[in-house]
Amino acid sequence: MFMHMTFSVAIAGASGYAGGEMLRVLLAHPEARIGALTAHSNAGTPLGAHQPHLRSLAGRVLAATSTENLAGHDVVVLALPHGASGAIAAELAERGDDAIVVDLGADHRLVDPAAWEQFYGSEHAGTWPYGLPELLHPGESTATAQRAALAGTRRIAVPGCNVTAVTLGLQPGVAAGLIEPQDLVAVLANGYSGAGRSLKTHLLASEALGAVQPYAVGGTHRHIPEIAQNLRSAGAEAVSISFTPTLVPMARGILATSTARLVPGxxxxxxxEAWEQTYADEPFVHLLPEGQWPTTASTLGANTALVQVAVDEAAGRVVTVTAIDNLVKGTAGGALQSLNLALGLPETLGLPLDGVAP
Structure with missing residues (x-):
């Protein structure tokens, strides 16, 4: 039983994939009321021209992304490219606006300014409470401290989608001291929506269909320092990871195969047992029965992460496979899960557990 707490939400970047998915999950939330919808180059056009699946909002006209249009709401969601959220958030603060601000972009995720500058090439905007409720802290086998950090917060930095998948796969072994956090290897199959909505040649159907493409190879992907940050949070002293994402011909989903050296003996x-203990009571992260492997199809449209773990005894390595919908658990669903905690609402409220099949 909980007290009703209706809240208004403005979405900046409502014409993009992340903004559209945030709207979709908010429309299913019993307490959320949709306020201003803004965009940059698409300002002045109807939402239905960009998000035709959101029929209940199709006639809404997108306003320009400005603090004037975003102010006055209980919650502001920033679904903007990296480097854009920091300035808007700072302007809202200068106006004295007391909204909870949820950043779906990268601007406020990293703790280390030097890591931000190395991978993003601009000035660091600052660090906000991290929107992964399941993140372990040192000495924990369940994520108590992270949920406490999100309760009542006015700022939420939503993780990168790849980061969510790799973190959930590996952190139980790090926290339990069962895997060595150096020489980690993660190879991911990623749906094209993770690459955003911009028009680029390699994202055209004629280039993508029937093909698998690697990208950001050789330690250049911007999610690498964030993964290392999370595994240090779980108890690793130092982290090294070889991280290789690939684009596969599907719209949504991430399948992350992550391996680590097993501590001898x-x-x-x-x-x-370590993975079972970590996720036994988690509403959205499910360790599958032995022998059953995650698939991206099973998480389509859901805020669910499906995890499996095995030991390759010949190689002396732990193998984890994690499947998520990159736009739900990897972005908008994880954001709403964290927002529920910030508002004092049940963490699962309005969030889909079950996927869409076939």
């Missing part, structure tokens, strides 16, 4: 039963 650790048996497979102990490994499974």
């Amino acid at each position: 650790t048996d497979p039963a102990t490994v499974r």
